[in-house]
Amino acid sequence: MEADVHNKSEALENDSLAPVDRLRRLRADSPTPGLVEGTEPGAGQDSAMFVHAQSFEDLTADGEQEEEVQEGGDGSERAPEVEKPRSEGEESEETQGQRGEQEREQAEEEEEEEVQSGGGRVKEEDVNSEAWRSHRKHVFVLSEAGKPIYSRYGTEEALSSTMGVMMALVSFVEAGKNIIRSIHAEGYKVVFLRKSPLVLVGVSRTRQSERELTRELLYIYYQIISLLTLTQLNHVFQIKQNYDLRRLLAGTEHLTDNLLRLLDRDPGLLLSAVTCLPLAGSLRDVISSSLQAAKAKSLVFSILLAGSRLVTLVRKKDQYLHHMDLHLLFNLVGSSSTFREGEGWTPVCLPKFNTAGFFHAHISYLEPASDLCLILVSTDLEDFFNLSDCKRRFLERLRRRSAYQALQEALQAPSYPVSQVGIPELRHFVYKSKSSGLYTSPEIPMPYQSEEEQERLMGLYKYLHSRMHHPTRPLRSIYRCAEKENLLALVTSGFELYLCFSPLGTKALAVSAINKLLKWIRKEEDRLFILSPQTY
C-alpha cells in the first residue's frame, strides 16, 4: 500500500480558477478564487439553501463526542503523515483484543477481498447462523430498558437476549461514571451511541472509522425521530419505561433498511451534501420561479426531486433546511412506492429543524410514471387541499412556460459520463462545494456498476474521507494506490474533492487532473449546481 500526502495544494494555480465572465460576481475579487469558501465552483450566488454544515458537525456540535475540531481554516496544523501506527487515544473503553493498527488494517484488507453481502431484508434469518454473523454491518436499536426496537438482520424477538447484553454493557460502564463508545476486537468494531431514551449499536467489520459508524447511527436515530418526534418518544418512555416502541414504528422497518443502504452507497450522506439534476441554468430558474409562485401561507419548503437528485428547492425566507433532514425526506420518498399514484399527506418531523414538532408533507409525483416528485412541506395539518392546489398551479405554470417538456428531456440524462471532463485515466470523482452544500459526481463507470463494486468504491471514498477528517490528524490531501485503482482526495476551505483513477494513472497525472477538473466544473457550474436558490 503506497500512500503520499501533500501538505500544500501545489497543483492549484489560482488565477486559472477565476469564474467565467458571464457570471459577473464578486467572487473573482477574492485573492484565491476557487479555494476560499464562497468562491469555489458551485458556490451559490446569494445565501445557501442549507444550514451550513461541516462533516461530523453533529458529533462535535452535540459536545458529547470527540474533543477536537477539524476543518481548521489553515492547513498548517495538519499532520503530513499517513499509514503509520497510531495510538487509539479516543477509544475510551473496552479495547479488548486490539492489535497494532497496521496488523488490523491488513486484516481488514483481507476481508475486503471477500464477497460483500448486498442489501435486502432477510427478516427470518437465523440469528445463530454463520450467514447472520457474516453480515458486514449490523445495526441494533434498543430502548433503555433493553427492549429490542430494530435490527437490520434477523427478527428483534430472536435478538432480545443479545440486546439485553448490549444494554448491560452500556449500564455497567455508566455505573462507573463513564461512557462506552466502542469495542474493537478481531477486526470488528462495536460502536455505541447513547441517545436517551434510545441506545443504538453498530457492529461492523468494514474499515470505516468509529466516527463514521457513530455518524451512521446518528442518522438512524434521526430517522426514528423523524417518524415520532423526540417529544413523543420521550413521552411514551416516561409513561412506560418498558414500552415496545415497535408498536409505534410498525411498518417503518423498510425506511431504516433503505437508509442503511443509502449510507452504504450514496456519497451525499457521507459528504453531508446533496446532488442536483444537471439542468440548463435558465431552465432551472424557470422551474424555481414557478415553484416560488405556487406558494401557500403554511408552506415552508417546496422541493422538487428527480429520483434522488434535487431539481430545485424553494424555502421560506430565513428558514433553512438541513441536508440531513433532506436526506431523510429523500429516504421517505425513495422507499415508499405508495406516493407513485395519488397524493400523499403525512406528518414528518425534520429533526435538525425541530425535534419537537411535525411538519406535514404533501408528496406526489408529477406523473405516475415520472421520476419527478414534488414535496411540499407545510406547518398546517389541515392544509392538504391548499397544497394540492399549489401543486396544480406549479404544474400549470411549468406547462405554460413549456418548461415541463424541457424538464422531461433533461431527465433522459440524469447524469453525465466522466469522459465529458476529458481527463484520461479518471474513472470517477465526487466534488462538494462547501458553501452551497451541493456535490456533483459523474455516473458510476463500468467497473463499479455492480452493487458490490459500487459499495467498494464508496468504501474507498469513506476511507479517504475519514482520513481527511481525522479527529486529531486531519489531512489536506492524500494520494493512495489501492489494488485496483489510484485515489486522490483534497480538502480546502471551499471544497472537498475525491478522485478515482485507473491503476495505470500516475501521481503526477492525478495532481494535474485537479486543476483541469476544477476548471471544467467552473465551466459547467451553471448546469451542475443550483447557483441562485429562491425563497418565497
Place this chain on the structure above:
Amino acid sequence: MSFKKESRSGKVVQNGTSKHFLERGASTNEYFDIAFKVMLLGDSAVGKTCFLVQFKDGAFLAGSFIATVGIDFRNKVVAVDNVKVKLQIWDTAGQERFRSVTHAYYRDAQALLLLYDITSKSSFDNIRAWLTEVHEYAQKDVVIMLLGNKSDMANERVIKREEGEKLAREYGVPFMETSAKTGVNVELAFLAVAKELKHRAVQQPNEPKFKIHDYIESQKEQSSCCRFL
C-alpha cells in the same frame, strides 16, 4: 333532502358551483357531476391500499407489504344512473402513529369503508374501537360500510362470515366480504356507496328511496367457496 341545501353546506361539490371543483376538476380534466369523499379505514395490513388499487386499476398489488405513509388521496369517477360521480378516496395508514392525520380528515368524509382481515382476529376485534372513533370524529350522517377483506384466503380464515354479519347488524351498517386479490365485491362496495350518496344528494321527487342494505344484498357475490352450495 334537497340538493341545494347540501351544496351550500359545502359537503357536495357540483360542477362549476364550488371552488374545490374549479381547482381540482380542471387538473384532471375529467368531467363529473358530483364529488364525494370516501375514506378507507382499518388496522394496518388488512388490505386497504390493495382494495383501492383493485377498484381503481383492476390490478392486485402482489409481493411484499408496503405500509401506506400518512394518507394517500386518489380520485375515480364512476357512473351512477347516468350521473358522473367523482369519488375522492382517502386511503389511510392503519398504524397508530398516523391517527392524528386520519382524525383531522374524518369529518370531511361522507362515506367510510371500514375493513378488517378475515384471517386476523385482532383486526376484527379492533373494529369496535374504529367505530367508536368514527362516532367521535366523523359526521353524524356518514355512510359506513363494514368489509371483511381477503375472502380468497379461505384456508386461513379465522373470522366467520356470520360474525361479521352479526357485528354489522349490531351497528346497523351494511356488510360484505371482499377480496382485493380476486376483486370480489370490490367495485360493488364503492358503487353502493356512490349510489347511496348520489341518492341523498339529488333525490328525484318520484324516485323510491335508495336502500343500501337491500342493494348490497341483491348484488353481492358470495365467496367462491359458498357460491355453489
